[in-house]
Amino acid sequence: MVRRTSLKEADCPVARALDAIGDWWSLLIIRDAFSDVRRFGEFQRSLGVAKGILATRLRNLVELGVLEIAPASDGSAYQEYVLTEKGRGLFVVVAGLRQWGEDQCYEPGEPHSALIDNETGQPVGRLELRSADGRVLGPLNTTVRLAASPSTKPHGGA
Incomplete structure (x- = not known):
């Protein structure tokens, strides 16, 4: 079996994000969580994934802080998987993949x-990347630059 190369220390934030949540089962779990799927059995029925694969992906998403385990909302003895703030931040990613698909x-x-x-009953508008002044941006309008870390002080200043 080929070992997967970890990208968690990569310079590129896209590579790091894919290392964390880039396999299709994880993204489909996150997609389902946005549709209020919460229990292990519900995820398994929705996805048709093997229990072992699902358990591994759910455990990983909890360890990453994308999901958290909470008592069942109906008061039963079950536990549920709930999106955290970090997980809810993936909504625009899932919506973008949906629109591309x-x-x-x-x-x-x-x-x-x-x-x-939900308010209008109409399809959601197309996602667009915009500049700080509101212009629509595409790949020819952007450049990737290394950002200074928060602990880096500018040269020549106080």
């Missing part, structure tokens, strides 16, 4: 699900 992974006219705004 809608655009790129279906034939024209093929039915698929859509993300709906």
Whole structure:
């Protein structure tokens, strides 16, 4: 069996994020958690994943602080997996993957699900990356630069 290379110390934040939550089972668990799936059996029914794989992914997501284990909301003896603030921060990632999948992974006219705004009942607008002044940005309008760490002091200053 080939050993997976860890990217948790990589210079690139995309690589680090993929190391943490980049396998498809983890992202599908997170997707389901946004749809209020909370219990082990519910995740297993929804995903059709083997119990061992599901248990490993859930344990990893709890260790990463994406999910937390909480007492069952119905007062039963079960435990539930609940998104943390860190986990809820992945909503825009899952929504972006959903929109990309809608655009790129279906034939024209093929039915698929859509993300709906609960207040209006309308499909959610397209995600866009915007500059600080509101301009829409694409790959040709951006550059990746190494950011100074919070503990780094600027040169020549106090």
